[in-house]
Amino acid sequence: MFRKLHDPGSATVTVHIDGCPVNAEVGESVAALLLRQPGGWSRTTPVSESRRAPYCMMGVCFECLVEIDGQGSVQGCLTPVREGMSISRQHGRRSLSA
Amino acid sequence: MSQNPSDIRHTDLLIVGAGPAGMAAAVTVRRHGLSVRVIDDQPAPGGQIWRGIETVAATPRLARLGEAYRAGVDRAAAFRACGALYEPQSQLWQIEPGFRAFLTREGRARSVKAAAVILATGAQERPVPFPGWTLPGVLTVGAAQILLKTADSVPDKPVWIAGCGPLPLLYMTQLLAAGGRIAGFLDTTPRGRLGAAMRHLPRGLGRFGDLLKGLSWSLALKRAGFPIVRHVAELRAEGEGRLERLYYRTQEGRENTVAAEVLLVHEGVVPSVHAPLALGCATRWDAGQNCLIPVLDGWGETSQANVFVVGDGAGIGGAEAAELRGRLAALRVVSRFGRLDGGGLEAAARSERKALAHALALRPFLDALYAPRPQVFAPPDETLVCRCEEVTAGELRSRAVQGRPGPNQLKAFTRAGMGPCQGRQCGYTLAHIVAAAQNRPVEEVGFYRIRPPLKPVTLGELASLDEQEPAA
Numbered sequence: 001m002f003r004k005l006h007d008p009g010s011a012t013v014t015v016h017i018d019g020c021p022v023n024a025e026v027g028e029s030v031a032a033l034l035l036r037q038p039g040g041w042s043r044t045t046p047v048s049e050s051r052r053a054p055y056c057m058m059g060v061c062f063e064c065l066v067e068i069d070g071q072g073s074v075q076g077c078l079t080p081v082r083e084g085m086s087i088s089r090q091h092g093r094r095s096l097s098a
Numbered sequence: 099m100s101q102n103p104s105d106i107r108h109t110d111l112l113i114v115g116a117g118p119a120g121m122a123a124a125v126t127v128r129r130h131g132l133s134v135r136v137i138d139d140q141p142a143p144g145g146q147i148w149r150g151i152e153t154v155a156a157t158p159r160l161a162r163l164g165e166a167y168r169a170g171v172d173r174a175a176a177f178r179a180c181g182a183l184y185e186p187q188s189q190l191w192q193i194e195p196g197f198r199a200f201l202t203r204e205g206r207a208r209s210v211k212a213a214a215v216i217l218a219t220g221a222q223e224r225p226v227p228f229p230g231w232t233l234p235g236v237l238t239v240g241a242a243q244i245l246l247k248t249a250d251s252v253p254d255k256p257v258w259i260a261g262c263g264p265l266p267l268l269y270m271t272q273l274l275a276a277g278g279r280i281a282g283f284l285d286t287t288p289r290g291r292l293g294a295a296m297r298h299l300p301r302g303l304g305r306f307g308d309l310l311k312g313l314s315w316s317l318a319l320k321r322a323g324f325p326i327v328r329h330v331a332e333l334r335a336e337g338e339g340r341l342e343r344l345y346y347r348t349q350e351g352r353e354n355t356v357a358a359e360v361l362l363v364h365e366g367v368v369p370s371v372h373a374p375l376a377l378g379c380a381t382r383w384d385a386g387q388n389c390l391i392p393v394l395d396g397w398g399e400t401s402q403a404n405v406f407v408v409g410d411g412a413g414i415g416g417a418e419a420a421e422l423r424g425r426l427a428a429l430r431v432v433s434r435f436g437r438l439d440g441g442g443l444e445a446a447a448r449s450e451r452k453a454l455a456h457a458l459a460l461r462p463f464l465d466a467l468y469a470p471r472p473q474v475f476a477p478p479d480e481t482l483v484c485r486c487e488e489v490t491a492g493e494l495r496s497r498a499v500q501g502r503p504g505p506n507q508l509k510a511f512t513r514a515g516m517g518p519c520q521g522r523q524c525g526y527t528l529a530h531i532v533a534a535a536q537n538r539p540v541e542e543v544g545f546y547r548i549r550p551p552l553k554p555v556t557l558g559e560l561a562s563l564d565e566q567e568p569a570a
Binding site for chain 2: 027
């Protein structure tokens, strides 16, 4: 639902979203990257399992909760991308192991 | 300083937030030689207004984001050079009297100590509940502006924007300059607001430049040729798993349904009050800004000694006022440490006070002109008021009339406000629903009781706390 205006050229890292490799620009947030993917969503809710996407981008709505490198309920808008990062959209409640 | 900030436990002052207010406070306090730690949840200084400023400064994108944004380049540089212990990507989740602050950084929790605390945690956009506002594709205007600043991203297709206030006008101006496209602007300013605001205009005339800037944005947007619909009162977002259609209705009864992929909403901003509330600082209801504001003296000190609130957290005033409030609180802290005598303090404060009065002169006009439409506080029954726990306005309304519960009882009954955002998105809506259902003023209803942790903390992070409890 969003697009990047410039070509980041060589300033990119490769991350994985639900197992698929995706290029991201150094310094941008996980939430910004998710909004450029098809559907743009970040998690499903624990109550009705409906899809949610980043809403506020400043850390107050918690709609961008994702699993990052095995850690659950991380705020994607406060987390810059890192080379090799593994991002999973979170389904319902965060599991106890994550 | 070359020392690792996390190795230093104690500083004279702790500042929470590295936006205009927090940075100005830090620079001022350092000039008088006090030690200061600044923690902030973002990866770089600047707050929301100057998000990504250090990265953008080196690119051609700086020019099209405007003069007010460009001003952040020097501020961030001065802050970096001031010698404060700066800890980005740190979340504050508890402050104990004395003061001991608990924070989490890079998955590890620890506590730090300070003799005084300045809360410069800024503001958040006022929640705008309407049916479908939780669908992917509905974001705030502020969120879209952050995406433009930090990721150079714009909505893929022509975007719908609904709301009122200076921010939508600024964002639309920046978006067009960047090459983005606008499907239409649904102006939610109710009929007659300009007339009501005019009585505040004489006081604001000293801010002629701001008025001119607002006017020039409006005129340029009109010339851009996209549809502008006035007096929009009701919104509904529809779609399967994402926004597909947008319905709107004006005060005059004109209604329409349009195809939409992204809708941006904005109805003003409100101070972040969670940290002051958790510290037991007294607050008051501000009828002009429709929100809670901490009770402060002329230095920004709260009802709790040595706890200060500065910036938009002290009441919405904008970046210029935020810096001045930051400096005033910093001067007071400096004097408490005996680095400035009474005469020196008053002399230093005089010019800051005068500048602050000037910076705030246009605010009553803006508050009256852009006061949120009544529907923001009275969404239809099917609207999810609590996004986290998915509690509807209808459920809250029917519960609110049984035994006249307050916000905390309703929270226990319905789970509204119990999710990870801790009422940041539903608190004011719930308060207004309770007030309307029980026929009492909203200021009497109050707010959720805010308890630590202020941000969610994992058991793993808690276990990483290296705490030695003092012997009893």
